[in-house]
Amino acid sequence: MLSREEAAGRVMVALDYPGAASAEALVRSLEGIPCYMKVGMQLFYAAGPGFVTELKARGYKVFLDLKMHDIPNTVKGGANSIAKLGVDMFNVHAAGGTAMMKAAMEGVEAALAAEPGLRRPLVIAVTQLTSTSQAVLNDEIGIDGSVADAVVRYARLAREAGLGGVVASPQEVRLIKEACGPSFRTITPGIRPAGADIGDQSRIMTPREALAQGTDYMVIGRPITAAPSPREALETIIEELM
Numbered sequence: 694m695l696s697r698e699e700a701a702g703r704v705m706v707a708l709d710y711p712g713a714a715s716a717e718a719l720v721r722s723l724e725g726i727p728c729y730m731k732v733g734m735q736l737f738y739a740a741g742p743g744f745v746t747e748l749k750a751r752g753y754k755v756f757l758d759l760k761m762h763d764i765p766n767t768v769k770g771g772a773n774s775i776a777k778l779g780v781d782m783f784n785v786h787a788a789g790g791t792a793m794m795k796a797a798m799e800g801v802e803a804a805l806a807a808e809p810g811l812r813r814p815l816v817i818a819v820t821q822l823t824s825t826s827q828a829v830l831n832d833e834i835g836i837d838g839s840v841a842d843a844v845v846r847y848a849r850l851a852r853e854a855g856l857g858g859v860v861a862s863p864q865e866v867r868l869i870k871e872a873c874g875p876s877f878r879t880i881t882p883g884i885r886p887a888g889a890d891i892g893d894q895s896r897i898m899t900p901r902e903a904l905a906q907g908t909d910y911m912v913i914g915r916p917i918t919a920a921p922s923p924r925e926a927l928e929t930i931i932e933e934l935m
């Protein structure tokens with residue numbers, strides 16, 4: 694059983710908006726609910742790091758979801774800059790390989806050494822996007838085997854590189870925890886309350902199902918942001934988790 698506060702703390706609201714004004718309106722509508730805020734590419738490219746530091750200054754937990762995937766030296770620099778924003782969590786693509794993921798960790802260490810008061814962010818890796826189906830993985834991308842096997846392989850790589858968790862679908866959480874241990878964090882998009890529009894997601898579960906699988910955090914965007922009342926939609930999800 695989760696308390697209301699614990700349940701809210703498991704939800705990361707995806708602020709997928711074209712600019713600061715619309716994102717700020719959503720944040721205000723959820724005021725007082727202790728959920729995580731997730732800033733992704735759309736908002737970050739439009740509103741910049743100032744929006745992130747403002748959320749932190751107002752006491753929000755922030756996941757910066759920029760999914761870095763580049764050569765190790767570039768990712769090291771990117772991770773260094775991100776760590777200096779004081780976010781709680783950020784990510785890279787596990788497909789970049791061990792050297793790239795280790796470079797992200799080095800970038801964080803360098804930031805912490807330069808500014809000892811900084812918060813240490815949890816660095817996590819994207820495994821297979823939750824929009825990727827079995828058929829797309831095999832027939833289009835050309836990776837053989839099951840999605841679950843590919844996800845677990847990436848999760849093991851991420852753990853070996855020193856990262857603290859992965860982004861995956863809730864359908865793979867149990868396998869990831871078995872392979873990487875219970876304290877290795879799972880952050881799961883692909884969350885759809887019963888009856889909600891699936892949209893472009895492929896590997897989905899309801900909030901309650903995801904929690905039963907043992908997910909640590911669930912990322913939820915449109916089921917909240919596109920609802921007539923985002924606050925009511927989030928409250929309903931929190932109730933479902935209690």
Ligand SMILES: O=c1ccn([C@@H]2O[C@H](COP(=O)(O)O)[C@@H](O)[C@H]2O)c(=O)[nH]1
Pocket residue numbers: 707709733819821822823824860861882883884892894912913914915916
């Ligand atoms: O595999 C992934 C990685 C990241 N995401 C992000 O999560 C949210 C999901 O939004 P919904 O509106 O609930 O579908 C979005 O910001 C994605 O960029 C993901 O869906 N899958």
